[in-house]
Amino acid sequence: MIVSTENLSKEYDGIYRVNDLDIQINEGDIYGFLGPNGAGKSTTMKMLLGLVKPSKGSIEIMGKSFNEKNRQEILKSVGSLIESPSYYGHLTGGENMEIIRRLLxxxxxxxxxxxxxxxxxxxxxxxxxxYSLGMKQRLGIAMALARRPKLLVLDEPTNGLDPAGIEEMRELVKTLPTKYGMTVMISSHILSEVDQMATVVGIINHGELIFQENMSVLDAQRQPYIILRTSDNNLSCQILRNMNPLRTGDGLQLGALSDEQTGKAVQNLCANDIAVYRVEEHRESLEDIFLNLTGKEMTL
Amino acid sequence: MKYLWLELYKLKHRKVFLTFLVILGVELLFVFSNYGNNKNFLNMVSDPAAPAWEDLIIGPAAINGLFFPILAAVIASRICDMEHKGNTWKLLECNNQNRKTIWFCKFTIVSTLMMLAIFIQAFTIIAYGNSVGIVQTLPVRTLLGFVLGTAMITFVVVTIQVFFSLVCTNQLVPMSIGMVGALIGFISTLLPPGIRNILIWGNYAELMVLGQDTSSGNLQSSGLVVRNINFIPLVILFVVGLVAYVVFRKRFEKYEY
Known part of the structure; x- marks a missing residue:
């Protein structure tokens, strides 16, 4: 286990912004840390880096209890980019990297x-x-990578990037575990972004971890379903009643069907002189699951 | 030491030393350009009993109250501002540097430059006095008292400036504090001793080693009298400054950006 927290909490003005978080990140994971703005993602990451002192709870990083005494020692193996990129604007990129080199x-x-x-x-x-914002972000990541960290903590690294920059960042993050043996924790409020690169997902809402599983578990929850549009949707519902169809706005929705079952359904409708206009497979998006998990309160 | 060198490295292209030299240069020019036209001073130069050296010392002593708060504010601001602008607090703390060393490095650099300014002033006094041929023996104790007293007051001024420059993202705040200090320092010779001692920057007026005898609240004669520096308020201020140094450093260590 690279990161493990127990009852990690942070209180500000009597209110718990982060409450009893039990985060588990294994070696080689790309841990997507999701949550709406103000959910407590940055505060949690700052606590993991010792930038904010937890009100209660404990943190273990790379098997060592994370505290003030061994913070510097542990952080030698942890690269980070928190919130906006940090840099000395009056210096060149090379000089900024030189500062990191000398510091470490x-x-x-x-x-x-x-x-x-x-x-x-x-x-x-x-x-x-x-530099452009994208270049500053990349410089920030280079600073984080310079020590060849075992753990890389990235807080919303695609903020402010254009689509090409986001794609570039995504591809970079995806290569880090396989190519360089790093474990990555990446936070975002953009679900599709995490969907495409994370292997494990943790969802935080109102300071509480409401979901933490492998992406495969999340994928399993995303059952595909078939949407049919026909010349007579009501009659189609009756004909296919053994498949428990659900009448939707301009078609009918069937559950997860195999190719054979889909073929049979279409054949059946055609045999009853019903024209099939469209057969579409849909899959519940990460957004849908999120909205379900967060009680549809999430701002996306 | 590594962090101190790194701090100096970070100052590349910031023109801190140039700014320091310009402000100090303007002050020295302002002070010493008047002596050549000052008949009283020129009369004292050839008189071994006249306090010509003391007259030279009160030049910078009188004007330091105006320039030193500004100089300290500008240098501290230029050194700390780069961290705010680049949002580098988290970067430094995640890369092996703690708040204690950040405070130490910034404070050391500003203090060193301010000490350098004091030594340059002392050197300029000696060089100027010798160049015009003052026959009076150099009052080494008085000059050292001026250097020590200025350093003690400046230590407190630097502590204040470094703290506010570090914790205030908007550098107008520490700069305004410096400006207010400069105003107090400038008018401090007009204030009664008790009042000016409470106002931190007003203590520069305590270093006026030459003046008129105003004992008993009235002007006793029009002649100049040599005065010893009253170190009691300066020592009190310095002790308060030491406490402020520790308190401010601890506040900075706990400050969350």
Whole structure:
């Protein structure tokens, strides 16, 4: 287990912004940490990095109890990018990386490798204040990667990025566990983003962890269903009543059917002179599951 | 030491030293450009009994109350502002640096520059006095008293400036504090001793080693008298400054950005 928390809580002004969180992250996971704005994602991540002191509960990182005494030691193996990227705008990208190198006492080849991973080699002589937001994010990730961390904590790293930047970031994160043996914890309020890269998902709402499972468990909950549009939807419902159809606005919805069952249903309708206009397979989206889990309170 | 060098590295392209030299240069120019036209001073130069050196010392002593709060505010702000602008607090803390070392490095750099300013002033006094040929023996104790007294007051001023520059994202706040300090420092010679001692920046007026005899609340004569620096309020201020240093550092260590 790379990260394990027990009853992790943070209280501000008498209100628990994070309440009794039991997070479990295994080695090699890409842990998607989801939740609406203000759910407590950033506070949780800050507690994991020792930037915010928990009101109660405990944290274990890489098998060691995380406290003030061994914080610096543990953080040598933890890279992070919290909220907006941090940088010295008056310095060049290379000078910013040099600060990290000196802070951590790293060899130069670590810096070169980190810069190469985020493909920023050509931007190192440019002052960071002249970077685009995407470039600043990539520089932030390079800073986090420079120490070759075992755990990478990324808080909303795609904030403010254009679609190409988001895609690039996603591909980068996906390669980190396989190529570099890292475990990644990534927070986001954009569900589709996490859907495409996470192997494990944790959902936080109002400071409480309401779901934490492998993506496969979540996938299993997303049962596919068939939508049919025909020339006579009411009659179709009667003909296919043994499949428990559900009448929808302009068609009928059937449950999860195999290819043979779908073929038989269409054949049956055609045999009764009903024209089948459309056969579509739908799958419950992550958004749908979220809305169910969060009592449809989530702002997406 | 590693963190201190790193702090200096971060100051690349910030032109901190240039800013320091410009402000100090303006002050020294402002102070020493007047002595050449001052007949009283020129008369004292060739008189071994006249307090010509003391007259030179009160030049920077009188004007430090105006310039030093501004100088400390500008330097502290330039050194701390880069952390606010780049949101680098979390970056530093996640990369092996704790609040204690951040405070130490920033404070050390601002203090060192301010100490350098005091030494440059002392050196300029000696160099200028020698260049015009003052025949009076250099009053080393008085000059050292001026250096020590200025350093003690400046320590407190730097503590205040560094703290507010570190905790205030909007640098107008520490700059305004510096401006208010400069105003107090500038008018402090007009304030009664008790009042100016309470106002931190007003203590620069205690370093006026030459003045007129105003004992018993009235002007006793038009002649100049040499005064010893009253170190009691300065020591009290310095002790309060030491307490403030510890309190402010602890506040900064717990401050959440």
């Amino acid at each position: 006492g790293l060899p130069r080849k670590n810096i070169e490798e980190a810069v190469h991973i985020v493909r920023m080699e050509k931007q190192m002589n440019k002052k960071v204040k002249n």
